[in-house]
Amino acid sequence: MIKLEDVTVIYNNKTIGIKDINLEIKKGEFVGIIGSSGGGKSTLLKTVNLLVKPVKGKVYINGKEITDLDIASLRKVRREMGFVFQDYNLVERASVLNNVLMGRLGYLSSFQSFFNLYKDSDYTLALQALEEVGLEDKIFVRADRLSGGQKQRVAIAKALCQQPKIILADEPVSNLDFKTGEIIMNYFKKINEKQKITIVINLHDVNLALKYCHRIIALSKGQLLFDKKTGEVDDELVQKAYS
Numbered sequence: 001m002i003k004l005e006d007v008t009v010i011y012n013n014k015t016i017g018i019k020d021i022n023l024e025i026k027k028g029e030f031v032g033i034i035g036s037s038g039g040g041k042s043t044l045l046k047t048v049n050l051l052v053k054p055v056k057g058k059v060y061i062n063g064k065e066i067t068d069l070d071i072a073s074l075r076k077v078r079r080e081m082g083f084v085f086q087d088y089n090l091v092e093r094a095s096v097l098n099n100v101l102m103g104r105l106g107y108l109s110s111f112q113s114f115f116n117l118y119k120d121s122d123y124t125l126a127l128q129a130l131e132e133v134g135l136e137d138k139i140f141v142r143a144d145r146l147s148g149g150q151k152q153r154v155a156i157a158k159a160l161c162q163q164p165k166i167i168l169a170d171e172p173v174s175n176l177d178f179k180t181g182e183i184i185m186n187y188f189k190k191i192n193e194k195q196k197i198t199i200v201i202n203l204h205d206v207n208l209a210l211k212y213c214h215r216i217i218a219l220s221k222g223q224l225l226f227d228k229k230t231g232e233v234d235d236e237l238v239q240k241a242y243s
C-alpha cells in the first residue's frame with residue numbers, strides 16, 4: 001500500500017530530513033512513528049504524500065510509483081490520503097460542516113470548488129464523518145468556538161470525508177491534554193478497526209504509540225533505527241529511540 005524505496009529528503013541542499021529510508025506499510029496497518037525531535041518523523045509522513053519531495057528514491061502508493069507524477073495525477077492520489085495536523089488546519093471562521101466538506105474538494109472540478117458546489121452525496125459523507133467522531137450536534141458551530149479536542153475531531157472528520165484509504169497524522173495529540181489525547185487516539189483506533197483505513201501516526205508520547213499502534217517505526221537523525229511489531233518493543237529499544 002505504502003512503499004518507500006531508498007528515500008532521501010534534503011532541505012535547502014544541506015539539512016537531512018530523512019536518509020535512505022526503505023519501508024513498506026500494508027493495507028489496514030496502524031503504524032506509529034517515534035523518535036527524538038528532529039529525527040525525521042514529520043518529513044517521513046510528508047514524503048508519503050509528497051508534500052516534500054525526495055532528492056533520491058521512490059515512493060509507491062498501491063503499487064504505483066508517484067514520485068514524479070504531474071500535479072493533476074498527484075491530486076488524484078492525494079485525495080485518498082487524509083492528513084491530520086498537530087494544529088488542526090481548520091478554517092477557524094467557517095462552520096464545522098464547511099470544514100468537513102473541504103475534504104471533498106479534491107473530487108470537485110476547479111469551477112465546482114471555486115463556488116463550493118458540493119453534491120448531495122458530499123453532504124451525506126460529511127454528516128456520516130461527523131457522526132463517526134460524535135460531533136453531529138455541532139455542524140453549524142464555527143470552528144473557532146470549539147475546544148482543541150473537538151477541533152481535532154473535526155479535522156479527523158474532514159479526513160474521513162475524503163473517503164481515504166490512508167490517514168497520515170502528524171503529532172495529532174501534542175497540543176491536547178492526556179485525557180483528550182486518549183479520546184482522539186480511540187477515534188483513530190475505531191476508524192482503523194471499523195473502516196480498515198491504514199493509519200500512520202507520528203507521536204511524541206511513546207506510551208500512546210505502544211498502547212494504540214500495532215507496529216512502531218523509530219527514526220533517529222533521519223535514519224531508520226528500528227521497525228518492529230509493538231509487542232517486540234522493550235524499554236531498551238525505547239531508550240535507544242530517545243537517546
Ligand SMILES: Nc1ncnc2c1ncn2[C@@H]1O[C@H](COP(=O)(O)OP(=O)(O)OP(=O)(O)O)[C@@H](O)[C@H]1O
Pocket residue numbers: 011012015016017018035036037038039040041042043044
Ligand atoms: N522546512 C524545513 N526546512 C529546513 N529544514 C527542515 C525543514 N523541516 C524539517 N527540517 C529539518 O529536517 C530534520 C528532520 O525534521 P522533522 O521535522 O522531520 O523531524 P521530527 O522528528 O518530526 O521533529 P519534531 O519531533 O521536532 O517535530 C531536522 O533537522 C529539521 O530541522
